[in-house]
Amino acid sequence: MSVNKIKILLSETDKYVEVPVEMKWDFTGRDDSIEEYQKKMVKEILGIANDFETSRFSHNSFINEKTDINYEFYFYDNALPITATTVTSANWDITYQNEGFTPSDIYYFVKPFTKSFFKLDFYDTPEDKSQTNYFTIILPVQQGDFESASITPLLPPVDIRKPKFSLDYIGDKEGFFIYWLRERDFIDLSEFYMSAKFFNGRTGVFNVMTNTPQPNITPNKFNFLSSEYFYYKINLDYTTKTYEALSTSTNVRDGDQVTPIKWYEYINP
Amino acid sequence: MGIDNSTNVVLGNLRYKSSQDQGVFVNVPLEQNVKEIIEFDRNVDLNLETVFDDERQESTIFRPVCKYSLIFKNEYTGSTTYTPFKNNLYYTNGINNAISMITLPNTPWDGNPQYFEFDFVRTDNNVPGYTSPPNNHINFVNKSASTYNWSHYITYPFDNDYLKPLYAIDPETSASWSWSAMDGIPFYVLEGTDLNGDYIKFKCPMEHGLTEDEFVELSFPYGTETIFQVTSLGTPGYNSELYIFGITNIGYTGTTFQTGAIGTFKRIVNSSNPTETRSEYYVRRHKVLTDSECSIIVKAGFDQTNFSSKSKFEKAVLTPNGIDRSSIKEGNQSYSLSFNCDVDIKPLLDNQKRPISELFFTTLWKGFFGWTKKLKQGFDFNLPLVNSLPNLWWDQTNFLSNFPITQSQYFSNTLPPVGPFSYNDNLNVGDIIDGDFCEWNDFFQTERVVSRMNHKFIYNDTYFNIPTDAPAQNQFGYYYKPHNSIRLREYSDYIEEAPATGVVNVPDYAFFSNLSNSFRWRDLYPYGYIDTSGIGVDYPFLNGKHYPYKNIVFRLFPEGIGVQNINEIVDPTIDECE
Numbered sequence: 001m002s003v004n005k006i007k008i009l010l011s012e013t014d015k016y017v018e019v020p021v022e023m024k025w026d027f028t029g030r031d032d033s034i035e036e037y038q039k040k041m042v043k044e045i046l047g048i049a050n051d052f053e054t055s056r057f058s059h060n061s062f063i064n065e066k067t068d069i070n071y072e073f074y075f076y077d078n079a080l081p082i083t084a085t086t087v088t089s090a091n092w093d094i095t096y097q098n099e100g101f102t103p104s105d106i107y108y109f110v111k112p113f114t115k116s117f118f119k120l121d122f123y124d125t126p127e128d129k130s131q132t133n134y135f136t137i138i139l140p141v142q143q144g145d146f147e148s149a150s151i152t153p154l155l156p157p158v159d160i161r162k163p164k165f166s167l168d169y170i171g172d173k174e175g176f177f178i179y180w181l182r183e184r185d186f187i188d189l190s191e192f193y194m195s196a197k198f199f200n201g202r203t204g205v206f207n208v209m210t211n212t213p214q215p216n217i218t219p220n221k222f223n224f225l226s227s228e229y230f231y232y233k234i235n236l237d238y239t240t241k242t243y244e245a246l247s248t249s250t251n252v253r254d255g256d257q258v259t260p261i262k263w264y265e266y267i268n269p
Numbered sequence: 270m271g272i273d274n275s276t277n278v279v280l281g282n283l284r285y286k287s288s289q290d291q292g293v294f295v296n297v298p299l300e301q302n303v304k305e306i307i308e309f310d311r312n313v314d315l316n317l318e319t320v321f322d323d324e325r326q327e328s329t330i331f332r333p334v335c336k337y338s339l340i341f342k343n344e345y346t347g348s349t350t351y352t353p354f355k356n357n358l359y360y361t362n363g364i365n366n367a368i369s370m371i372t373l374p375n376t377p378w379d380g381n382p383q384y385f386e387f388d389f390v391r392t393d394n395n396v397p398g399y400t401s402p403p404n405n406h407i408n409f410v411n412k413s414a415s416t417y418n419w420s421h422y423i424t425y426p427f428d429n430d431y432l433k434p435l436y437a438i439d440p441e442t443s444a445s446w447s448w449s450a451m452d453g454i455p456f457y458v459l460e461g462t463d464l465n466g467d468y469i470k471f472k473c474p475m476e477h478g479l480t481e482d483e484f485v486e487l488s489f490p491y492g493t494e495t496i497f498q499v500t501s502l503g504t505p506g507y508n509s510e511l512y513i514f515g516i517t518n519i520g521y522t523g524t525t526f527q528t529g530a531i532g533t534f535k536r537i538v539n540s541s542n543p544t545e546t547r548s549e550y551y552v553r554r555h556k557v558l559t560d561s562e563c564s565i566i567v568k569a570g571f572d573q574t575n576f577s578s579k580s581k582f583e584k585a586v587l588t589p590n591g592i593d594r595s596s597i598k599e600g601n602q603s604y605s606l607s608f609n610c611d612v613d614i615k616p617l618l619d620n621q622k623r624p625i626s627e628l629f630f631t632t633l634w635k636g637f638f639g640w641t642k643k644l645k646q647g648f649d650f651n652l653p654l655v656n657s658l659p660n661l662w663w664d665q666t667n668f669l670s671n672f673p674i675t676q677s678q679y680f681s682n683t684l685p686p687v688g689p690f691s692y693n694d695n696l697n698v699g700d701i702i703d704g705d706f707c708e709w710n711d712f713f714q715t716e717r718v719v720s721r722m723n724h725k726f727i728y729n730d731t732y733f734n735i736p737t738d739a740p741a742q743n744q745f746g747y748y749y750k751p752h753n754s755i756r757l758r759e760y761s762d763y764i765e766e767a768p769a770t771g772v773v774n775v776p777d778y779a780f781f782s783n784l785s786n787s788f789r790w791r792d793l794y795p796y797g798y799i800d801t802s803g804i805g806v807d808y809p810f811l812n813g814k815h816y817p818y819k820n821i822v823f824r825l826f827p828e829g830i831g832v833q834n835i836n837e838i839v840d841p842t843i844d845e846c847e
Contacts (some may be wrong), residue, residue, distance in 0.1 A: 036312070046320055049813035053332065054566055055609050058412070067412045086617055169411040170392050182609075241609055 055182040058169065060242035062256050069176060069245065070260035071139070073118060073163035073198065073209065075099050082214070082221075082267040089213035092264050094164050095147060099200055099207075103149035104108035106160040109142070111196070115201030116141050118163070122192040122234065126248065134192065135180065139165060143172040163198075166257070178243050180236060190238065193231040194245070196263045209263035211248070222269050232261055288302040325810045330614040333423060333755050334818045335630050337566070337604045338574045340692070341387055344827030347640075347728060347747060348377035351687060353399045353406035354640070354732055355589050355833070357598040359383050363587035364626060378589050382733065384578075384597040385748075386640055387825060389604045390415045391476055398590065400558050400804050406638070406681045417637040420695050421461050421564040421606055424752065425633040426620040426704050429551035434669050436662050437474040437650045444531055448554045450706060452479075452488060453535040454719065459504075459513060461528035468501050468515035471525045471534070473722045476511045476649040477546075478708055485514070486547060490782050491525045496540050510734045538712060542784045550719070553704030555629060555752065561695040563610045572603035606630065611814065611832040614757065621716065621751075622708060623778040624793060626760060629752040629766035630821065631702070633674070639690025640733055641726040644672040648706050648720040652748065654829050657738070663725055664743040672724060673702065704752055711780045714764060714791045723826070724749045757817045759804045760791040 040044035057071040076082070077091050092098075096106055105113045120141040125129040145166065146159035148192035181187055194258070196209040210229045214221045215230055230253065231247040244256040254261050281290035289665040341352050346361045358380030360366070371374040385393040395401050400409035431451035436695040438445040439457060446455035471485075472572030479485065479499050486496050499516045503510030524530070537827050538546035588594070617625040634644055647670050651662040662670050665823040674696065680688035696702070705721040728735055737745050767788045777791035796815065797806030 038311060038313060042315065046315065049324055049811075051812040051814065053812045053814065061410075061412060065408075065410050065412075067410075169396055170390070170414045171411075 003148070009063075016236045021147060037208050043265045051181075051183045052186070053182045054179040054239075057118045057178040057180055057236055057242050059167070059176060059255065060237065060240070060244045062253075066256060068166045068168040068257070070257055071118075071165040071167070071194070072162075072260045072262045074213070074264045075163070075198075075207075076265045076267050078228040081268075082165075083269050088227060089215055091215075092213055094162050096141070096161065096163060097149070098265075100202055101102045102151075103160050104151045105202075107149070107151050107158055108187065111144065112148050113141060115198050115199075117201075119199060119206070121197070122229075123195065124189055126193045127232045128225045128226055130188050131193070134187070134189065134259075135178075137175045137178070139175045142226070143167075143174055164260075167182065177232070178236070190236045192234040193227075193248070198265065199200050208266045210266045211264070213264045279324050280402075282504055284546045286629045289538060295611045296519070301653055313783045322712060322795075322797065323461040325815075326416055326814060326815055328810070329613055330813070330817060331612045331614060331628065331757060331817060332608070333817060334373070334567050334605070334607045335753070335755065336572065336818075337389065337632075337822070338389075338572075338608055339389055339575065339602070339604065339726065339825065340574055340749075340822060340826040342827055343381045343384065343386075343387070343508070343598050343635060344581075344734045345728070345737075346381050347733045348379045352374055352404075352589075352681065353681065354382070356592075357383060357393075357396065357399050357596075357675075358392060359581070359598045360583060361584070362537075366589070367587050370680075375612050379675070381598055382640055384600040385637060387418060388602070389419055390568065391417050395680060396581050399450070402682070406683065407679075408682060413629050413637075414562075415566045416561060416635065416695075418635055420561040420633050420693075422561065422631045422633070422696055422808045423558050423559045423608060423612055424555035424629045424702070424704075425625055425627070426553035426617065426629070427556045428554040428701075429620050429707075429709075430554050430703065431549070431551045433552040433703070435552075435648070436669065438655055438660060438662075439472070439474055440653045440655050442529070443655065444529065446531060448533050450550050452533040453548070453550050454487075454679040454708075455531065455533045458526055458528050458530040460515075462518060462523075462526045463528055464520045465518075467518055469521065470501070470504070470513055470515040471514050471652075474512075475648075475706075476719050477514055477536075478719065479514050481538055483541045484543075485516070485534040485699050486543065487534050487536050489525065489530075489637040491521060491523075495823050496537060496543060498540070505601060518735060519597060536708065536710070537684050538710065542712075543666060545782055545784055546710065548708045548710045550706070550708050551620075552706050555631065555702050555704045556698045557608055557631070557700045557702070558612055558628075559608055560698050564606060565609060566606045569603040569605040574600050580622060580833055599600065608702075623760075623776075627754050628757050628817075629704070629754055630819075631752050631753055631824065632749070633672075633693065633696065634724060634749070635695070636726060637692040639679075639688075639698065642727055642729050643676055643726075644674060644693055644704060645670045645725045647723055647725065647833060649723065652719050657829075658743060659739055659743050661743065663746070665727075666742055692731075696727070712782065712789065714780060721750050721836045722752055724751050728783065747825050748826055749823065749825050753819070753821045753823070754816050756806050757815070758806055759794045761794060762800065762802055762804050763791070765790050765792055 018085055034046045045232045059067050072094055074092035074094055077098045079094060080087050097103065099142055101113050118136040120135050121137065122135050123133055125131045141161060144161050145164040147162040148157045150157045165172060167173055176217060198207045198209065200207060210217065211232060212229055217224045231248050233248050235246065236243050239255060244253055245261055246253050282288055349355050353377045360376055360378065361377035362381040366376060366378045383583060385391050391398055394409040394411055394414065398404055398408050423657035433450040434447065435450055436447050437455055442457065444457040446456055454473050454475060454477055458469065459464050459472040460470040462467065462469060465804045469807035479498055481502055483499050484496050485499060499514050503513050516844040535550065536548040537543050578601045580595055580599065582595050585593045586593045612628065614625045619625045642665060645663050647662050651660050653660065675692045675694045677694055678689035678691050681690065703720045705722050708717045708719050725745040725746050725748040730744065732742050735744065738793040739745055754819040769786050775788045777788055781788050794805045796805045796810065799807055808818060
């Protein structure tokens with residue numbers, strides 16, 4: 001054993017030897033991991049692109065393979081004050097004439113008529129105070145069924161439009177399809193509540209509509225649960241890309257020719 | 270440092286007698302498991318454009334869209350006694366038919382099937398006696414309006430069929446070939462040694478794809494030699510250089526190259542390396558990626574083709590059922606085709622086992638209304654008439670030209686029911702169908718479409734008979750090209766080359782050339798990059814998905830008419846001012 005001249009004397013205090021360890025290196029992989037983490041953080045800060053692409057949802061077919069969805073809009077004839085106790089559902093009819101349009105206005109498509117439209121709003125809930133309107137469908141008055149009316153006594157009656165729609169893949173199809181988000185990771189909704197309004201281009205007023213004739217509304221035709229009478233329920237099926245309309249009160253499917261979706265003009269007292 | 274005294278280092282020649290000095294090496298392995306780290310704070314510059322591009326390059330999901338312009342000439346008139354068809358023709362001989370009907374109530378009526386029978390979306394959903402009761406042909410289902418006549422899919426070529434049996438016949442000489450795709454391109458000797466010309470000229474029924482100074486390997490030898498250099502192309506005829514090539518007649522004797530001799534050839538680029546530079550030939554096989562329910566075809570707004578529609582009013586007295594109506598012979602509506610399902614190309618490899626670079630909009634004739642017989646398939650070289658009649662390839666009895674699809678049948682709603690009426694079933698995801706006849710060259714890493722796939726259908730003569738000279742089983746019909754490509758990205762127009770070792774990032778689809786001892790491949794351009802030659806793609810990217818689109822002219826040809834290619838107008842170049 002070789003020795004040197006350094007002597008270590010006993011001392012009452014501890015001695016320290018400072019060894020500077022300058023680390024300029026690290027185990028391979030840790031730096032890469034930091035880079036990965038950096039990428040992750042950048043992505044988190046910037047956010048990942050959401051998919052806002054829409055898909056086309058069509059009306060689901062019934063057992064008889066019919067796919068048409070049928071709407072009927074009834075307008076109050078104003079023959080009696082709405083507060084009258086003698087008002088019945090017969091005071092509502094499927095005709096634009098109850099909205100003040102003459103057969104001539106309708107036949108000749110005057111601007112106040114063609115600027116009118118039906119507005120179907122789709123909400124996430126029927127509760128007025130918390131609902132959000134996610135999308136809207138417009139039904140133009142240029143679509144729809146016909147009724148016979150006379151525009152002059154000198155000529156035979158003519159066919160004029162009436163607010164009864166049978167929408168399908170072909171023919172009248174404006175408003176037949178619902179275009180909604182394809183992916184459910186951004187907004188996951190498969191149940192909507194549809195309300196209806198009619199914009200009268202003659203008066204410039206929106207008319208709210210109920211799913212029941214006003215005289216039949218309980219407990220009171222002016223004081224009722226809005227969630228029950230202002231909506232139809234719409235269910236989306238993301239797999240088949242179809243939708244169905246159901247009654248909010250009975251939860252039974254509506255929309256075929258026998259049980260169309262009926263909307264009645266609501267008149268405030 | 271201490272010294273281990275037990276170790277002696279002895280000079281080589283001192284170890285033992287006659288030993289020699291020799292070098293001694295100590296191998297010091299350079300094993301590093303440490304690396305420098307960054308000592309400072311990390312700063313990252315975020316740039317919206319960079320982030321967008323990163324997302325774009327990473328995304329592998331596509332939502333292809335196209336605009337279909339259906340161009341169709343309703344050429345063939347025929348006659349029928351089947352009441353639902355008879356009552357809905359575009360009449361061409363109404364007066365005579367009406368007169369005949371007075372004495373012969375069951376007289377056939379002449380005319381064209383209306384445009385509804387060929388349109389992408391049928392709108393004749395409420396025609397009494399045809400699509401709605403009473404006594405109607407079928408009960409029209411509105412949901413099926415866009416799937417009664419045609420069905421649409423996205424497909425991609427995933428494999429090659431080298432053994433596909435092919436047949437061609439030259440309309441002028443009636444020289445015919447039956448060969449397998451892998452044999453190459455057929456030819457007949459147009460000018461042989463018997464004519465003592467300077468060149469021996471070969472004519473092909475399809476574009477040969479050769480250039481001067483390249484080589485051809487013939488299917489028959491001259492002596493032992495099968496490879497010959499191409500020294501001339503074409504004759505004075507227009508475009509003949511695409512179909513005719515020649516080799517120098519250096520004094521060949523015998524009957525090998527006699528005029529009229531037939532065979533096949535394969536292209537060879539370099540005769541000193543025939544193995545690697547020889548082209549291979551095959552028929553692409555497409556796999557279906559989407560089912561028919563996934564496709565959505567709708568009218569493309571107010572977009573119409575350049576051709577006007579043709580319709581007329583049919584007076585009641587000149588119709589078999591005595592009802593006034595209008596009839597449409599030809600329409601001009603354009604359509605927009607999209608799909609409800611996305612296409613993820615990440616797991617997909619093309620027919621050369623490279624990352625996929627194109628998808629196909631595949632459109633198939635369904636013919637639900639039963640006007641037509643089973644669907645046939647062939648190639649461009651099967652289209653020309655022979656002696657003014659359809660090519661034998663299309664004969665209904667030729668099983669080689671059958672399109673591999675099942676058929677279903679139904680009987681009409683008439684009283685009594687009539688039928689059966691046949692139609693083609695839909696394809697399902699994963700089904701495999703044939704595509705174009707192609708050439709691939711490993712050395713150049715390029716694919717060329719030699720001849721495009723065509724489908725043909727003819728009328729079912731039981732219910733609609735067209736008076737022609739053609740036999741019933743090989744009648745004149747309509748054909749169309751089912752596969753329309755849409756580029757997803759492009760391979761470079763240059764070839765990358767890297768030595769066998771020492772280079773990283775050589776793609777797994779690279780071709781290894783034994784001759785040059787190197788890998789060869791074409792780079793895949795990133796999305797949004799277009800090189801100086803205009804090669805590349807740049808289409809919308811949003812929602813984290815690619816939205817490639819294409820305008821497609823879908824032509825439904827009556828067989829036997831002169832085919833002219835449509836020159837599409839190229840989009841104007843966008844300069845810096847714009």
